[in-house]
Amino acid sequence: MYRIDWQPDESSPLPLYLQIKTYMKRKIENGEWPVGSRIPTQRQLAEALGVNRSTVVTALQELIADGLLEGDGRRGTKVVNNPWSLLTSRTPPDWDSYVQAGWHRPNLPTIQTINETEFQAGMIRLSTGEPSPALYPQPLLGEVFGRLASRIHTLGYEEPRGLLPLREQLSRHLQSLGIPASPASILIVSGALQALQLISLGLVKPGATMITESPSYLHSLHVFHSAGVRLAGLEMDSEGIRIRGLSELKPQPNRMLYTIPSFHNPTGIVMSERRRVELLRECERLQLPVIEDDVYRELWLDAPPPPPLKARDPSGLVLYLGSVSKTVSPGLRTGWITGPEPVIRRLADLKMQTDYGSSSLSQWALTEWFERGFHEEHLNRVRIVLRQRRDDVLDMLQKHLSGVAVWRVPAGGFYIWLRIVPPISMNALFTRALQEGILFNPGTVYDSLGGPYIRLSYSFESADRLNFGLRKLAGLIRELSSRPR
Structure with missing residues (x-):
C-alpha cells in the first residue's frame, strides 16, 4: 500500500480535492515529483489519502488542465511540467531516464510493497x-552504553577490518563454535547483507554463477543480479540442499555456493551433520568456494544445530557470515565475515571505498557486550x-x-x-x-x-x-x- 505523510483536513472549508491539488502541486514545485516521473495511481492515492477515488480524479484533472500533469492511459499519469518551467524556456532534467539507467536493479514489485x-x-x-x-535487551544495553562514555576516547574512523577489540572478542566467540579465526581474518560489516554486496562486487565476475538453495533468501535480493551474476538453484529436502545436483557439476572458475545451513530462510530446515560433510566434500572436489550465512545459528530452540561448515574447513574454502541483527538488534547494523586473510583484505579495501567503515559506536557497544558475557x-x-x-x-x-x-x-x-x-x-x-x-x-x-x-x-x-x-x-x-x- 502506497504511503503519504500528509492527510487532507475534513474540517477545513477548502474542498478536499483542492487540498489534494495544492499538496500535489507543492510536491511538483519542490522537485519531489520531478518532470518525467510517474505519480502514484488513482487507487493508491485514494487509499493513502483516505478519500473517494472521484476526489482524486477531480484533483488530477485540475492539474492536467494547469499543464502540470498528463494522463497516459493505462501507463498512469506523468509530470510534464512544473510551475517554474511553465514560466521559462528551460527544460528540467528527465530524472525518470536516470532512474531507469541505474545499474542496480530495483526490487521486485512485491518486495517494494512489503518494504513500504x-x-x-x-x-x-x-x-x-x-x-x-x-x-530488545534494554537493561543490558543500558549498562553497555552507560559504560562507554568512560571507555571511548574518540569516535573517529576505525581501521579497514573494523575495531580491533571487537574482532578479538569475535575471535573468541567463533572459537566457541569450533571456528579458529584470528582477528586478522575477520572483517566487521554493516550486517550480512553488506557482506553479500561486498562479495558480489569484489570476488565474483559478471557472468559467473551463484549456486543457491531453492528457495533461498538470496532470491529476494538483487545484489548478485545487479552485479551480473546468474543464480542457479538446487532443490532441498528435509536434510538441506541436495548433493545430487551439485555432484553433476563440473569444475568451473569463479563460481560460488551460497547456503543457509542452520534454520534456513525461508524454510527453517537445518542441514544435517551427514549432509554438511557431503557438501564440503563435493565443494572441495569442485574447488567451489562456499558462502555460509549463519545468522540464525544461535536461535536454536530444541537442540543446537551441527557445527558450522566453517568449523570443518582447514583449507579456507568457506566464507562465514555472522550478525547480531537476529539475536540482539538489527538497528546496531553489525555483522562479520570470516575467511582467508587475502579475501578479508580485498573486502576490507572495498568496504573502505563504499562507506569507510561501520559505526564506531555500535562496534564499541558490541565489544562491551561480548566482554561482559551479556551475549549468552x-x-x-x-x-x-x-x-x-x-x-x-x-x-x-x-x-x-x-x-x-x-x-x-x-x-x-x-x-x-x-x-x-x-x-x-x-x-x-x-x-x-x-x-x-x-x-x-x-x-x-x-x-x-x-x-x-x-x-x-x-x-x-x-x-x-x-x-x-x-x-x-x-x-x-x-x-x-x-x-x-
Missing part, C-alpha cells in the same frame, strides 16, 4: 524476520521466549489453518514455511490480505517458481496479533478457494 507497507500503523506483520521489540545471558532468555512463541503459533495453525495449509515444525530460527493447499492465486491472497491490514511474504519472493508458499514468522508480532492475523488469513484462503475458477 510493513511500517504502516496497525499492519499485522506475519512475516517480519526480526526480533520482537519485547525481546541474552540468548538464554531469547530462546525461552521464542520457544513459547513457536509453540503458540503451532497451536494457532492447527486451530485456524488445518486443512488449508501444511507445515513443518521448526527447531529454531524465526520461520515456518506454510504450503497453501487449495489452488488459489497467491497474488490475489497477498492483495486481499493487505486490504485487511495483514502483510505476509509470498514464496515467490524467494523463488520465482516458488509455488503456493508463505513465510510465517513467530518472532515479531504479539500472540494476540498473530492469532488474529492467522484467523483472518485462513478466512481469506477459504474465501478465495470457494470462488469459481
Whole structure:
C-alpha cells in the first residue's frame, strides 16, 4: 500500500480535492515529483489519502488542465511540467531516464510493497524476520552504553577490518563454535547483507554463477543480479540442499555456493551433520568456494544445530557470515565475515571505498557486550521466549489453518514455511490480505517458481496479533478457494 505523510483536513472549508491539488502541486514545485516521473495511481492515492477515488480524479484533472500533469492511459499519469518551467524556456532534467539507467536493479514489485507497507500503523506483520521489540535487551544495553562514555576516547574512523577489540572478542566467540579465526581474518560489516554486496562486487565476475538453495533468501535480493551474476538453484529436502545436483557439476572458475545451513530462510530446515560433510566434500572436489550465512545459528530452540561448515574447513574454502541483527538488534547494523586473510583484505579495501567503515559506536557497544558475557545471558532468555512463541503459533495453525495449509515444525530460527493447499492465486491472497491490514511474504519472493508458499514468522508480532492475523488469513484462503475458477 502506497504511503503519504500528509492527510487532507475534513474540517477545513477548502474542498478536499483542492487540498489534494495544492499538496500535489507543492510536491511538483519542490522537485519531489520531478518532470518525467510517474505519480502514484488513482487507487493508491485514494487509499493513502483516505478519500473517494472521484476526489482524486477531480484533483488530477485540475492539474492536467494547469499543464502540470498528463494522463497516459493505462501507463498512469506523468509530470510534464512544473510551475517554474511553465514560466521559462528551460527544460528540467528527465530524472525518470536516470532512474531507469541505474545499474542496480530495483526490487521486485512485491518486495517494494512489503518494504513500504510493513511500517504502516496497525499492519499485522506475519512475516517480519526480526526480533520482537519485547525481546530488545534494554537493561543490558543500558549498562553497555552507560559504560562507554568512560571507555571511548574518540569516535573517529576505525581501521579497514573494523575495531580491533571487537574482532578479538569475535575471535573468541567463533572459537566457541569450533571456528579458529584470528582477528586478522575477520572483517566487521554493516550486517550480512553488506557482506553479500561486498562479495558480489569484489570476488565474483559478471557472468559467473551463484549456486543457491531453492528457495533461498538470496532470491529476494538483487545484489548478485545487479552485479551480473546468474543464480542457479538446487532443490532441498528435509536434510538441506541436495548433493545430487551439485555432484553433476563440473569444475568451473569463479563460481560460488551460497547456503543457509542452520534454520534456513525461508524454510527453517537445518542441514544435517551427514549432509554438511557431503557438501564440503563435493565443494572441495569442485574447488567451489562456499558462502555460509549463519545468522540464525544461535536461535536454536530444541537442540543446537551441527557445527558450522566453517568449523570443518582447514583449507579456507568457506566464507562465514555472522550478525547480531537476529539475536540482539538489527538497528546496531553489525555483522562479520570470516575467511582467508587475502579475501578479508580485498573486502576490507572495498568496504573502505563504499562507506569507510561501520559505526564506531555500535562496534564499541558490541565489544562491551561480548566482554561482559551479556551475549549468552541474552540468548538464554531469547530462546525461552521464542520457544513459547513457536509453540503458540503451532497451536494457532492447527486451530485456524488445518486443512488449508501444511507445515513443518521448526527447531529454531524465526520461520515456518506454510504450503497453501487449495489452488488459489497467491497474488490475489497477498492483495486481499493487505486490504485487511495483514502483510505476509509470498514464496515467490524467494523463488520465482516458488509455488503456493508463505513465510510465517513467530518472532515479531504479539500472540494476540498473530492469532488474529492467522484467523483472518485462513478466512481469506477459504474465501478465495470457494470462488469459481
